[in-house]
Amino acid sequence: MSETLRRRAVLAGIGTYLPEKIVSNAEMAERVETSDDWIVERTGIRQRHFAGPHETCAFMGAAAARGALAMAGVAAEDVGAIILATSTPDQAFPATAVHVQAAIGAKKAFGFDIAAACSGFIYALGLANSMIQAGQADNILVIGSEVYSRILNFADRGTCVLFGDGAGAVLLSARDVPESGPGILSTHLHSDGTLADMLYVDGAVGQPDKPGHLVMNGREVFRHAVTLLASAVNEALAFNNLTSKDIDWLVPHQANRRIIDGVGRKLGMPPERVVVTVDQHANTSAASIPLALAQAMSDGRIKPGQLILLEALGGGLTWGSALLRL
């Protein structure tokens, strides 16, 4: 008897872009009163990439998208939708996604941006998955692209050392697969706007008198992060009738090594099954998960058929998780 097939959003390709310029902790210490030791001990970060003037949110997003399409062997004209997660769009409108559409020649797609800060990639993945399930599109580019260096307050050592720039993209393709086959198995999204003042940008087009810098109460974000992330991860496990032993890889949002380790410990995931890139990229917000996933896929750690759990938390507060089989 043939197995029943179901329509799933399958990760068909992944691509990344990192700005050419790498800035070490020692170089940050020339700008603010900090040290390599402090940054490494408190965060695990050793370096970050900062974008040059030509490396815009759209430029980096398009480069990452091209990589995802090339890996999938899918032509840009066959993309049905582009969802781009960012907190640092090139313009208030049009959406950076439509600039990516033009740059890659995805003529038949529709595109839009979403703002969910560091949870943006998980949110975009959740949206894309629902759209594929609903039959609205068969190929969706999900992109996280961020130029946080443009919103950092370089007079605030408590935040400016923590973030970096970059982009990552995945192509999700609709496929009819058996129950044990690849694809997104679940996404769980949350936000709590009563915690909005913990991490925000103090300006926008609607507030022209404000500079538009990132402001964060790091200690409070830290306090909430491990608990909320562990609950989002446990929600994904319970929903899929799994335990952490069933998960091959945890690919967390790369904010801080101590948060990543804390969630791993709460879950009982050994560090060998947790992907960490925060040392090389710092916190690239919505780009951090696809950047980490791409690295672990390209170096052969993550293999086809494996179960991957993604989680993120960011300004909003927003948080969530996604479970997929490669």
Ligand code: UT7
């Ligand atoms: O996607 C979510 C994004 N957000 C996060 O991931 C942030 C989560 N929070 C954190 O990662 C941590 O709270 C930080 C890394 C931001 C800070 O670590 P902490 O252990 O919570 O330090 P703290 O804020 O309690 O500050 C301790 C000390 C302070 O000095 P005093 O008051 O004790 O004399 C700070 O002024 O460290 C000082 N400090 C620094 N020293 C050297 C703060 N930033 C720096 C710095 N270099 N860059």
